[in-house]
Amino acid sequence: MATAPILDASNVLELAEPLPLDGGQVLPGVRIAYETAGTLNAARDNAIFVAHALTGDHHIVSNHPKTGKPGWWVRMVGPGKPIDTNRYFVICANVIGSCMGSTGPSSIGPDGRPWGMRFPVITVRDMVRAHVALLDALGIERLHAVVGGSMGGMQALSLAANFPDRAGAVLVIASTARHSAQNIAFHEVGRQAIMADPEWREGAYYGFGKGPEKGLSVARMAAHITYLSEAGLTSKFGRRLQDRNEKTFGFDADFQVESYLRYQGLSFTDRFDANSYLYITRAMDYFDLAEEHGGLLANAFAGSKARFCLVSFDTDWLYPTAESRNVVHALNAAGLPVSFVELSAPYGHDSFLLDVPALDRVVAGFLGESR
Amino acid sequence: MATAPILDASNVLELAEPLPLDGGQVLPGVRIAYETAGTLNAARDNAIFVAHALTGDHHIVSNHPKTGKPGWWVRMVGPGKPIDTNRYFVICANVIGSCMGSTGPSSIGPDGRPWGMRFPVITVRDMVRAHVALLDALGIERLHAVVGGSMGGMQALSLAANFPDRAGAVLVIASTARHSAQNIAFHEVGRQAIMADPEWREGAYYGFGKGPEKGLSVARMAAHITYLSEAGLTSKFGRRLQDRNEKTFGFDADFQVESYLRYQGLSFTDRFDANSYLYITRAMDYFDLAEEHGGLLANAFAGSKARFCLVSFDTDWLYPTAESRNVVHALNAAGLPVSFVELSAPYGHDSFLLDVPALDRVVAGFLGESR
Numbered sequence: 001m002a003t004a005p006i007l008d009a010s011n012v013l014e015l016a017e018p019l020p021l022d023g024g025q026v027l028p029g030v031r032i033a034y035e036t037a038g039t040l041n042a043a044r045d046n047a048i049f050v051a052h053a054l055t056g057d058h059h060i061v062s063n064h065p066k067t068g069k070p071g072w073w074v075r076m077v078g079p080g081k082p083i084d085t086n087r088y089f090v091i092c093a094n095v096i097g098s099c100m101g102s103t104g105p106s107s108i109g110p111d112g113r114p115w116g117m118r119f120p121v122i123t124v125r126d127m128v129r130a131h132v133a134l135l136d137a138l139g140i141e142r143l144h145a146v147v148g149g150s151m152g153g154m155q156a157l158s159l160a161a162n163f164p165d166r167a168g169a170v171l172v173i174a175s176t177a178r179h180s181a182q183n184i185a186f187h188e189v190g191r192q193a194i195m196a197d198p199e200w201r202e203g204a205y206y207g208f209g210k211g212p213e214k215g216l217s218v219a220r221m222a223a224h225i226t227y228l229s230e231a232g233l234t235s236k237f238g239r240r241l242q243d244r245n246e247k248t249f250g251f252d253a254d255f256q257v258e259s260y261l262r263y264q265g266l267s268f269t270d271r272f273d274a275n276s277y278l279y280i281t282r283a284m285d286y287f288d289l290a291e292e293h294g295g296l297l298a299n300a301f302a303g304s305k306a307r308f309c310l311v312s313f314d315t316d317w318l319y320p321t322a323e324s325r326n327v328v329h330a331l332n333a334a335g336l337p338v339s340f341v342e343l344s345a346p347y348g349h350d351s352f353l354l355d356v357p358a359l360d361r362v363v364a365g366f367l368g369e370s371r
Numbered sequence: 372m373a374t375a376p377i378l379d380a381s382n383v384l385e386l387a388e389p390l391p392l393d394g395g396q397v398l399p400g401v402r403i404a405y406e407t408a409g410t411l412n413a414a415r416d417n418a419i420f421v422a423h424a425l426t427g428d429h430h431i432v433s434n435h436p437k438t439g440k441p442g443w444w445v446r447m448v449g450p451g452k453p454i455d456t457n458r459y460f461v462i463c464a465n466v467i468g469s470c471m472g473s474t475g476p477s478s479i480g481p482d483g484r485p486w487g488m489r490f491p492v493i494t495v496r497d498m499v500r501a502h503v504a505l506l507d508a509l510g511i512e513r514l515h516a517v518v519g520g521s522m523g524g525m526q527a528l529s530l531a532a533n534f535p536d537r538a539g540a541v542l543v544i545a546s547t548a549r550h551s552a553q554n555i556a557f558h559e560v561g562r563q564a565i566m567a568d569p570e571w572r573e574g575a576y577y578g579f580g581k582g583p584e585k586g587l588s589v590a591r592m593a594a595h596i597t598y599l600s601e602a603g604l605t606s607k608f609g610r611r612l613q614d615r616n617e618k619t620f621g622f623d624a625d626f627q628v629e630s631y632l633r634y635q636g637l638s639f640t641d642r643f644d645a646n647s648y649l650y651i652t653r654a655m656d657y658f659d660l661a662e663e664h665g666g667l668l669a670n671a672f673a674g675s676k677a678r679f680c681l682v683s684f685d686t687d688w689l690y691p692t693a694e695s696r697n698v699v700h701a702l703n704a705a706g707l708p709v710s711f712v713e714l715s716a717p718y719g720h721d722s723f724l725l726d727v728p729a730l731d732r733v734v735a736g737f738l739g740e741s742r
Binding site for chain 1: 393394395488491492549550551552553555556557559560562563564566567568569585586588589592593596599601604605607608609610618620621622624626628629632633636649653656657659662688691
């Protein structure tokens with residue numbers, strides 16, 4: 001038995017045709033960076049598309065080229081793992097609008113200069129259109145499954161709704177069918193923090209030093225709080241001081257949680273483009289699957305024949321269980337097979353990326369089921 | 372029967388002695404701006420001190436001098452109201468560190484220049500020391516009650532713990548005995564947003580234009596989200612668009628919640644000093660009443676003979692009910708009389724400032740009880 005190369009981390013697809021966008025424009029010269037793991041079988045029916053979250057990328061199992069850290073879902077994807085690359089051909093593509101190889105605001109536009117804020121505003125459905133173009137190029141008519149957490153879950157739902165023949169199973173983790181007022185509010189704080197930074201230069205900062213690092217750092221800090229649970233923060237940091245025994249009565253990072261947040265903000269600026277942060281948060285805020293389908297979420301799934309699995313976490317206050325339940329009710333109304341589980345995990349929204357063995361069992365079980 | 376002036380909105384007390392601070396320094400030349408309503412009786416035993424929240428001030432019933440809006444607790448304080456000025460002499464003082472008349476970083480320091488970041492870091496207990504100096508000056512030995520919501524509740528608890536003879540009753544609304552890791556995290560985001568603004572100039576922006584308005588605005592936006600409940604935001608704004616029928620596919624404030632938050636941020640900069648925001652948030656983050664008293668919260672109340680009432684709101688996720696319950700348990704352990712109620716209100720943390728009739732009844736009832 002031949003062993004095929006199981007990892008190809010540096011693929012780029014260039015689309016021959018401009019990509020039509022929800023905003024009415026078309027995006028020319030689209031490049032899609034993607035990674036695959038495992039082997040596509042002869043029937044071409046063992047592919048699983050994994051969609052990444054807001055600041056994620058296609059390096060799902062390969063080391064991140066900038067940080068050197070292991071792929072973001074290496075605990076879930078690999079030989080013998082819940083998404084088993086001995087069995088499945090796993091594809092992960094950087095979303096358009098991002099900054100890790102797919103076309104986004106930091107890419108060179110048709111006039112030879114970076115797009116910046118001239119890049120068109122995109123939607124989650126636009127991201128999915130690019131994914132479908134990639135599936136076409138790979139000759140994959142129908143995925144065994146589409147899987148995603150957080151914004152990845154939005155893409156999975158959008159693919160199921162808008163391209164109902166392209167996936168046999170849809171696994172949505174810690175996600176939602178629409179961004180709530182509170183979700184929009186937190187993103188707006190982040191965008192305003194970036195735009196308040198004079199180094200942002202109305203988005204035309206490429207080639208001018210380091211860009212709006214301070215603003216992007218503040219945006220990341222605010223967002224990061226929403227990814228963690230209050231209890232998780234308390235057990236991880238509490239009110240413990242950072243490398244000192246006494247409060248300094250100053251404005252240094254006295255508390256560990258301050259030091260941690262500052263680090264999260266600062267290190268993010270090394271790997272992410274501020275304009276991409278603006279565009280992708282905007283896409284998420286625009287996401288409302290019901291609105292796209294006449295105002296009734298069940299309608300979104302009217303053409304689907306897929307089976308679904310929704311997973312939420314009890315400590316996730318960004319996309320709480322009620323949001324998953326909302327999707328489950330719509331799928332029930334549409335008469336589609338759906339399983340739903342709320343898992344107990346202490347880490348808040350970030351649980352989908354962390355060590356939650358119950359999630360592994362749910363993922364492996366759902367993907368392995370036959371219809 | 373003579374009618375005494377019931378409102379005096381423009382008092383300033385200048386302390387003759389420097390105020391000792393928890394950080395080890397002393398603060399010279401302290402001015403305390405305060406407002407009173409009602410009449411102090413001959414026995415001088417009908418005074419109620421109301422402590423204000425982070426961005427509040429002493430204009431509890433008088434119109435705000437900058438915004439022209441009614442006093443911040445005019446619905447609670449006045450003739451025939453739950454804190455009845457026909458019966459009680461109500462005092463509210465601007466906390467030190469603030470910017471509405473009491474000494475803070477925007478005040479002129481001993482060298483004739485604004486303090487800026489040379490102002491000493493203060494604590495909630497330092498604020499209370501200033502309040503007690505005011506009570507001394509007013510000849511009030513013992514308050515009928517001390518009352519406060521949010522940071523005002525922290526001051527009430529601190530006064531009860533550190534000056535146990537000065538109040539007969541302590542009413543704490545939507546507050547906590549210590550700032551949690553999540554509380555600190557949100558404040559740190561706000562401070563970093565201010566400090567990231569080049570107009571902050573290391574705090575020495577007085578006399579240079581408008582100061583760090585953009586940073587302060589972002590800080591206020593982030594904080595404001597924590598004052599509201601997710602459900603409240605959804606019912607108030609949902610995903611409704613602002614003055615338009617279609618999304619613009621741009622970065623304007625398409626959603627009402629974005630427009631609202633931007634307004635909240637911007638209007639805040641007209642009435643509040645950025646350095647004061649740094650100092651007062653720092654004081655709140657440092658607040659840990661148990662830590663001040665050997666690590667056991669019950670010890671904080673060992674010398675108290677007051678009766679207590681704790682009120683929380685079911686939708687307050689900034690200082691959730693568990694924080695109030697924590698104080699109640701400590702008071703129980705200290706053998707002190709305490710009543711506790713969790714009220715149902717849709718507005719989140721801000722409920723203490725809004726129309727919650729059940730709160731009015733609790734406040735009136737608790738203040739009117741005889742021991």
